[in-house]
Amino acid sequence: MARLDSANLARARETIALYPHPRSALVPLCHIAQEQDGWLTPEAVEHIAELLGLTPAEVEGTASFYDMLHTEPVGRYLVGICTNIACLLAGGYELLEHAEDSLGTPVGGTTPDGTVTLEEVECIAYCDRAPCAIVNYRFFGPLTGADFDRLIADARAGRLAEDVPAHGTLNRVRRDGGLRVPADEVATQRAASDQARSERAAARPAGGAA
Ligand code: FES
Numbered sequence: 001m002a003r004l005d006s007a008n009l010a011r012a013r014e015t016i017a018l019y020p021h022p023r024s025a026l027v028p029l030c031h032i033a034q035e036q037d038g039w040l041t042p043e044a045v046e047h048i049a050e051l052l053g054l055t056p057a058e059v060e061g062t063a064s065f066y067d068m069l070h071t072e073p074v075g076r077y078l079v080g081i082c083t084n085i086a087c088l089l090a091g092g093y094e095l096l097e098h099a100e101d102s103l104g105t106p107v108g109g110t111t112p113d114g115t116v117t118l119e120e121v122e123c124i125a126y127c128d129r130a131p132c133a134i135v136n137y138r139f140f141g142p143l144t145g146a147d148f149d150r151l152i153a154d155a156r157a158g159r160l161a162e163d164v165p166a167h168g169t170l171n172r173v174r175r176d177g178g179l180r181v182p183a184d185e186v187a188t189q190r191a192a193s194d195q196a197r198s199e200r201a202a203a204r205p206a207g208g209a210a
Contacts, residue, residue: 003047020190022052030069035168039070075110077155080121080134090130098145138164
């Protein structure tokens, strides 16, 4: 359980500098913390709050809104089985039941070895490969029960390392150019935006709108 380590703290500070307002970096910082520990630890939530000038409750409130952010520990592999219409018609619920039996854990649970967390998910836009599943947000389908078992065995044996990154990794290649804006330009825009906000506030009639 950790605050951001020095490398991730540097990434966090670079990320904050990209936005006119520090709090705009909240979700990206949550992803950095999740990539580090696999989930958002309470210590990381506190650290993010400190960096952004927010309260831990504000960070937690935002993080708990998004399905892709986890405020409780999850397995090394986050496995989601789709049961929306195309997958339902193609056996999505049967696949989900098979997964529960095969993994020995209900939906929402994690295998005793901490390897796999099982989820039921909405359409993942892979309908032409129904019934399908995601493993750490990488797509697999169509899957029979036997295919699913093979997939999990491959994941556990490390044979999916090329295709499936560790949980929490959104991208394996980091942007180091392109949209980057010089820090002084960000500072100028931030100051202009703060001033415009003050002017709007000053121009507002006292006592609120009629
Ligand atoms: S309904 Fe399952 S991927 Fe679209």
